[in-house]
Amino acid sequence: MALVQFIKKHRVVFSHVGVWLGFLTLWALTIVHDGTKPENIFKMLVTFMPAAYTFYGSNFIFFRFLPKRKVATFVIAEILFFISCFVVISLEIFVLQPIAYGTEIGIPTTVTPWVEILMNEALWMYLILSTLSLGYYHLRQSLKRARELKISQKLKLEAEKGKLEAEYAFLRAQINPHFLHNTLNFFYAKSLGHSEELSDGILTLCNIMRYSLESDEDENGTVLLMKEVEHLWNVIKINQLRFSNRLQIDFQIRGELEGVRIIPLVLITLVENAFKHGELSNKEYPIRFVLEVNEEDFTFSAFNKKRKGPKETSHGIGLDNTRKRLAAAYPEKHTLTVQDEEDFYTISLSIKLAQSKYKYTPKSIEAAQPF
Incomplete structure (x- = not known):
């Protein structure tokens, strides 16, 4: 060979x-x-x-x-x-x-x-x-x-194929998504004045549905990183509501996100993977997400202690599909590393950012999760 x-x-x-x-x-x-x-x-x-x-x-x-x-x-x-x-x-x-x-x-x-x-x-x-x-x-x-x-044409076709598979897999987990989205809006309007927590949960779910149905992609098939982060926050928030805010999650953002664009539905796969396999209520080892942006690249890492027993069902697009999409969209400009230990699991994604494709200012911010 x-x-x-x-x-x-x-x-x-x-x-x-x-x-x-x-x-x-x-x-x-x-x-x-x-x-x-x-x-x-x-x-x-x-x-x-x-x-x-x-x-x-x-x-x-x-x-x-x-x-x-x-x-x-x-x-x-x-x-x-x-x-x-x-x-x-x-x-x-x-x-x-x-x-x-x-x-x-x-x-x-x-x-x-x-x-x-x-x-x-x-x-x-x-x-x-x-x-x-x-x-x-x-x-x-x-x-x-x-x-x-x-x-180049092959990579472009693979990227398009991966995108279609991602959209199909996400929508396949929903039953008539447009109907469900409109129904949730109706429930939200009816729940106002009765239960703030219920109306907040319905509104968050509506935002999740809207993000999956409305595409803000540019000609390169990328979306604003800030929109991806908002989507992550909404998914985490809806899970917190499901478990009465008992989930132990640490979400840190470092750097300036404005103007940075990436291909969609990549970070959510890493988040869903942590929810599916991670210990969600351990205060000593919370699920930790860290997103950091600098002048050359951005990294997103997810760390979780492995859960014993049954796992959470996930309707995500899967890591294999994500690897293919990353390889097609960022050939030789990204790394996806996994540390699969006996009790802990860490996955980290790093993508090189072209200077001309995003607006970056030296000012740095550090934010925690809004939930």
Whole structure:
């Protein structure tokens, strides 16, 4: 398996090596078939060495300097490379060829042979093979862009699929959500003046329903972090009302949330997971949620002591779906870590925030839960 991964990672190198080995093998078989002496293989290698050097040297320069768009550096590199091509082909003509053919090595002492090699051999070889190398460079870049576009489209489709699955899973847990939302509004109006706690609970549930039905997403599929936090507070508040405010919950917010945007229905999954598996009434180990925003990223962590016995039923979208959505929306820009110990469970999410996508001020705030 490791060997297969290595070959896939360096498939371009292996493809080049394979082509050259195949070519040299065919040439060697031809030489043997013709009855030519085996040492001619060395002559063949000597003949092709300058061409291979020019082609792959041009490749190196194109791939190294063209993407950076530094014209001066590229021109200097090309000049130095042309000089090196002249040196290589001179070495091949005056040293290696005499060795291969058994003739005497002779270095010209006049200028004319060097000028002829420069103009008739080195320059033409450089122009032709550099042109071929440039075409190969653009072909590779085109294939790379096509792969990147395919990956980008795949990630976008996965993000859309995850979003639809999240919305469907959330709405599937509700019976005719629009009807239920309107009915809750009716109950809220009727409960006013009879029970403040009842009307408050109905209003909170209405807000939860409204958040699930009304989308404030932008073109990137993100919502304001402040709206996500309000949704978390409402879910926690409705659970407190269910258990007569006996739940031990510590919710801390640090930093400035204004303008920060994230994909929706991610943090609620971590909160629901804590409610489902956590000990809810232990004063010594309360469920703790910490959200912190700084100039570079924001983190959200949930800590809970594991509950013994039956667990709370959850209608959330699940951690697996959340991982897929995060991978699609924030590739290589997020971390989701889990510490699953015998008695305690901690999950932490960190997302890198692009500076241009949110408004941040140096002022820092620290708030506790409003319940």
